[in-house]
Amino acid sequence: MPVESTLTPGDTVLAAGRRIADRSGETPVMTSPEILDELLGAALFFKCEQLQHTGSFKLRGASHAVSCCRMTARAWPRIPPAITARPWPAQLRCAAFAADVVMPECAVASKVDNVRRYGGQVHFCEPTQAGREAGPGRPGRAGVLTAVPPYDDDHIIAGQGTAARWNCSSRCPDLDAIIAPVGGGGLLAGTALAALTRDRHRPQVIAAEPAGADDRDALKLAAGRVEDHRPDTIADGLRALVGERNLAIIAEHVEHVVAVEEDDIIEAMDLLWSRLKQVIEPSGAVSLAGLKKLAGQLPGQRVGVILSGGNLDVAPLLATLR
Amino acid sequence: MPVESTLTPGDTVLAAGRRIADRSGETPVMTSPEILDELLGAALFFKCEQLQHTGSFKLRGASHAVSCCRMTARAWPRIPPAITARPWPAQLRCAAFAADVVMPECAVASKVDNVRRYGGQVHFCEPTQAGREAGPGRPGRAGVLTAVPPYDDDHIIAGQGTAARWNCSSRCPDLDAIIAPVGGGGLLAGTALAALTRDRHRPQVIAAEPAGADDRDALKLAAGRVEDHRPDTIADGLRALVGERNLAIIAEHVEHVVAVEEDDIIEAMDLLWSRLKQVIEPSGAVSLAGLKKLAGQLPGQRVGVILSGGNLDVAPLLATLR
Numbered sequence: 001m002p003v004e005s006t007l008t009p010g011d012t013v014l015a016a017g018r019r020i021a022d023r024s025g026e027t028p029v030m031t032s033p034e035i036l037d038e039l040l041g042a043a044l045f046f047k048c049e050q051l052q053h054t055g056s057f058k059l060r061g062a063s064h065a066v067s068c069c070r071m072t073a074r075a076w077p078r079i080p081p082a083i084t085a086r087p088w089p090a091q092l093r094c095a096a097f098a099a100d101v102v103m104p105e106c107a108v109a110s111k112v113d114n115v116r117r118y119g120g121q122v123h124f125c126e127p128t129q130a131g132r133e134a135g136p137g138r139p140g141r142a143g144v145l146t147a148v149p150p151y152d153d154d155h156i157i158a159g160q161g162t163a164a165r166w167n168c169s170s171r172c173p174d175l176d177a178i179i180a181p182v183g184g185g186g187l188l189a190g191t192a193l194a195a196l197t198r199d200r201h202r203p204q205v206i207a208a209e210p211a212g213a214d215d216r217d218a219l220k221l222a223a224g225r226v227e228d229h230r231p232d233t234i235a236d237g238l239r240a241l242v243g244e245r246n247l248a249i250i251a252e253h254v255e256h257v258v259a260v261e262e263d264d265i266i267e268a269m270d271l272l273w274s275r276l277k278q279v280i281e282p283s284g285a286v287s288l289a290g291l292k293k294l295a296g297q298l299p300g301q302r303v304g305v306i307l308s309g310g311n312l313d314v315a316p317l318l319a320t321l322r
Numbered sequence: 323m324p325v326e327s328t329l330t331p332g333d334t335v336l337a338a339g340r341r342i343a344d345r346s347g348e349t350p351v352m353t354s355p356e357i358l359d360e361l362l363g364a365a366l367f368f369k370c371e372q373l374q375h376t377g378s379f380k381l382r383g384a385s386h387a388v389s390c391c392r393m394t395a396r397a398w399p400r401i402p403p404a405i406t407a408r409p410w411p412a413q414l415r416c417a418a419f420a421a422d423v424v425m426p427e428c429a430v431a432s433k434v435d436n437v438r439r440y441g442g443q444v445h446f447c448e449p450t451q452a453g454r455e456a457g458p459g460r461p462g463r464a465g466v467l468t469a470v471p472p473y474d475d476d477h478i479i480a481g482q483g484t485a486a487r488w489n490c491s492s493r494c495p496d497l498d499a500i501i502a503p504v505g506g507g508g509l510l511a512g513t514a515l516a517a518l519t520r521d522r523h524r525p526q527v528i529a530a531e532p533a534g535a536d537d538r539d540a541l542k543l544a545a546g547r548v549e550d551h552r553p554d555t556i557a558d559g560l561r562a563l564v565g566e567r568n569l570a571i572i573a574e575h576v577e578h579v580v581a582v583e584e585d586d587i588i589e590a591m592d593l594l595w596s597r598l599k600q601v602i603e604p605s606g607a608v609s610l611a612g613l614k615k616l617a618g619q620l621p622g623q624r625v626g627v628i629l630s631g632g633n634l635d636v637a638p639l640l641a642t643l644r
Contacts, residue, residue, distance in 0.1 A: 035439075050599045110596060117357075234643055266640050273640070274432060277372040277632035279599040282643070310599035317639040318588050318595070321556055321604070 009249070010196035012154070013161035020063040020159060027051050029166060035275050040291060043302045045175065046272075049163050050280055050310025054114060056237070057163040057308050061186055064159025065148045104131065108236055108281075110313050129241050151184030152243025161190025166304050174201040176301035181286040181308055182207040182257070183238035185246025191306065192253035203304065204255045208290025210235045211259040235265055237283030237309060258290035265289050272307065281312040331571075332518035334476070335483035342385040342481060349373050351488060357597050362613060365624045367497065368594075371485050372602055372632025376436060378559070379485040379630050383508055386481025387470045426454065430558055430603075432635050451563050473506030474565025483512025488626050496523040498623035503608040503630055504529040504579070505560035507568025513628065514575035525626065526577045530612025532557045533581040556584060559605030559631060580612040587611050594629065603634040 007015060030046045037043055049057040099120040103112060104127035115122050125131040132150075149156065166175055178195060182188040192205045212233030231239035242250065260268075265282050268289035272280045284307045291298075291305060329337060352368045359365055371379040421442040425434060426449035437444050447453040454472075471478065488497055500517060504510040514527045534555030553561035564572065582590075587604050590611035594602045606629045613620075613627060 055599060262644070266643055269643075270637055270640055273601045273636040277377060277601040279595045279601055314595040315592055317642055318592055320639055320642060321588055321591075322584070 008196070009193045012158040013165075013190060013194045014197060016060075016064045016155070016158040017162040017165060019067050020060060020162065023063045023067075024060045024162070025051075025053050027163070030276050030278070032275050036271060039271070040303075041296060042291075042298045042300060044291075045166060045302065045304050046276065047163060047166065047304060047306045048278065049306060049308050050278055050284060052163075052309075054118070055309055055311040056281075056284070057160055057187055057306070060162050061151075061153075061156035061159035061190070062148070064162075065153060065155040068155050069146050069148070102132075106236075108311065108313055111311050114311065127239075132240060149243070151186030151189075151240065152245050153186075154245060156186050157189045157193065157245065157249065159190065160186040161192075161194040163187060163306060163308075164191040164194035164304070174302070175203040175304045176201075177204045177206055177298055178304040178306070179206040179208055179287045179291050180306040181235070181238055181283055181290075182209045182242065182250070183213070183235075183283065184240035185242040185250055187306065187308060188254065189246040189249040192249050196253070205253060206290065206294070207250070207254050207257040208286045208293075209257060209259055210238055210265065210286060211261050213239050233265075233282070234262060235281075235283040235286055237281065238286060256294075258293050260286060260289040260293055264292065268292065278307065279310045279312070279314065280307050281309050284309045330518070331515045334480040335487075335512060335516045336519060338382075338386045338477070338480040339484040339487060341389050342382060342484065345385045345389075346382045346484070347373075347375050349485070352598050352600070354597050358593060361593075362625075363618060364613075364620045364622060366613075367488060367624065367626045368598065369485060369488065369626060369628045370600065371628065371630050372600055372606060374485075374631075376440070377631055377633040378603075378606070379482055379509055379628070382484050383473075383475075383478035383481035383512070384470070386484075387475060387477040390477050391468050391470070424454075428558075430633065430635055433633050436633065449561075454562060471565070473508030473511075473562065474567050475508075476567060478508050479511045479515065479567065479571065481512065482508040483514075483516040485509060485628060485630075486513040486516035486626070496624070497525040497626045498523075499526045499528055499620055500626040500628070501528040501530055501609045501613050502628040503557070503560055503605055503612075504531045504564065504572070505535070505557075505605065506562040507564040507572055509628065509630060510576065511568040511571035514571050518575070527575060528612065528616070529572070529576050529579040530608045530615075531579060531581055532560055532587065532608060533583050535561050555587075555604070557587060557603075557605040557608055559603065560608060578616075580615050582608060582611040582615055586614065590614065600629065601632045601634070601636065602629050603631050606631045 027048045028051060030048055031037070031044065032046075033043070052059055099115075099118075100123060101115045101120040102123050102125050103115065105124045106127045107124075112122055125134065151157070151160075164178055164180070166178075178191055180188045180191045188205075188207050195203050195205050210233035213231040213235065233239065265285055268285040269280055269282065272278050272285055272288060287305050287307070291303065349370045350373060352370055353359070353366065354368075355365070374381055421437075421440075422445060423437045423442040424445050424447050425437065427446045428449045429446075434444055447456065473479070473482075486500055486502070488500075500513055502510045502513045510527075510529050517525050517527050532555035535553040535557065555561065587607055590607040591602055591604065594600050594607055594610060609627050609629070613625065
């Protein structure tokens with residue numbers, strides 16, 4: 001399903017935003033002028049995707065891809081269901097879709113619970129890149145389902161890009177830079193396309209990635225590192241390899257990729273939890289961790305920081321209070 | 323400093339709101355219709371005081387009391403400074419005030435850090451009721467300072483009551499009930515006064531208190547329990563005894579007091595952290611814990627739940643991720 005050819009790449013994000021307006025929520029922008037701006041030496045605008053329905057930006061791409069399936073379904077009513085690696089919310093349960101969701105065996109329990117809560121059927125795969133790509137061993141209804149890849153897909157990329165629309169908030173001026181985490185590259189590529197829509201003042205786009213999930217394809221942009229992909233990071237949302245479509249967009253439009261260590265991620269979580277009072281999962285804190293690594297390189301600039309999600313198991317953490 | 327006699331008790335909260343509008347932020351209301359409403363069997367409207375500057379509602383009462391001192395200071399410029407058990411924000415540092423803040427020795431480190439970050443001078447007292455009332459052993463400049471009690475004070479009560487103004491949010495209809503935590507009783511008494519301002523549809527006011535900080539004065543309203551006061555609860559913000567002024571208001575206007583166990587508090591924190599993605603301290607989760615105890619008693623009602631603060635040391639919790 002190619003993106004409509006009459007649209008520029010940036011326009012696809014705007015079109016996706018209109019298409020999913022009724023099923024993914026607008027998320028707020030938070031600021032911390034006295035503490036975090038002071039600490040980082042820049043004016044920060046945090047895009048709060050942890051407050052999206054389902055707790056992460058991923059609803060955006062999934063909703064968009066499904067809405068495109070839905071259009072297909074109207075034409076060919078016998079091929080409506082979709083198979084995807086993303087959960088989506090209750091309002092879509094009634095939309096004549098069956099959601100079969102492929103997740104790695106080691107997926108965080110709260111994420112598996114959420115898929116089931118919203119009516120999805122979970123299929124586990126091996127927690128490797130090959131496993132992710134092969135999907136479930138026994139696909140069940142897969143023969144009659146439409147497959148939606150988790151990130152290497154134009155509809156997914158355009159949908160994820162809607163998270164990077166700061167202009168919707170009147171509190172936020174034009175940005176000089178946007179920093180987003182990179183795993184499979186859906187959010188990052190979408191963010192890069194979203195940045196293209198700003199004719200007057202186009203922000204540079206910066207990626208942040210856990211060093212433990214270093215991804216030769218993405219990181220070579222920055223440092224030429226080429227290593228085997230053996231993801232080992234608490235940022236469970238960023239363990240995938242960058243997709244092909246994603247890489248093409250990233251190579252063209254992303255200025256810089258910063259690698260962060262595990263301790264950087266936890267330190268960034270501490271800042272976000274204690275200063276913004278927001279529960280941000282490790283993957284969601286990677287952009288702030290990356291920004292800290294760049295400290296001093298964006299002096300006084302207006303920087304958009306995408307907090308991509310807040311889904312983690314808090315029970316073991318809270319158990320330490322007992 | 324008595325409350326102006328021309329005002330009704332409810333009016334004092336409205337007047338306090340106008341007086342502190344430029345120094346305490348309006349806090350948002352969050353909802354969770356699909357998950358928490360479903361679980362609790364009521365329509366819940368969470369007032370997010372963890373998003374107040376300084377991370378708790380306490381700025382409201384402190385700002386209000388200080389603004390009253392300030393008026394005095396204009397008349398008698400040699401008596402401006404204040405001594406209080408509440409921190410306040412940077413914008414007040416420049417307001418010709420010296421903030422000397424009395425805190426118990428066992429105060430949570432993040433709270434002590436915050437007072438110092440905002441320019442306050444910390445004086446530790448013994449972590450007992452007698453210690454709290456005696457204040458610091460060596461008061462330093464206390465001889466020339468104006469003392470502001472932490473809760474047993476009309477200005478503090480009226481200021482804290484401004485947290486209970488849901489009407490400011492257009493998303494929120496008239497409430498049938500409001501539930502607030504009780505420690506010294508500043509927030510609860512203020513909430514009770516705020517409820518009086520609703521002529522058309524006056525919500526019942528419910529208090530929630532940790533069983534480990536049971537307070538015979540408050541609890542006897544509900545169950546006639548009379549025990550020695552030996553606070554032992556993780557809800558560090560609720561260990562104080564209810565003040566005299568506070569008790570008078572609570573006895574007249576609060577319908578019900580619910581006691582919650584420590585496990586109830588942690589379970590409520592889990593719900594708020596994982597569903598609303600908000601870092602809520604133990605004291606701040608006590609109202610939801612109380613509401614859970616009342617499950618089924620408020621069927622389908624519109625209930626305002628005050629999340630009173632989000633200041634806790636998250637570093638030890640996050641350390642478990644390493």
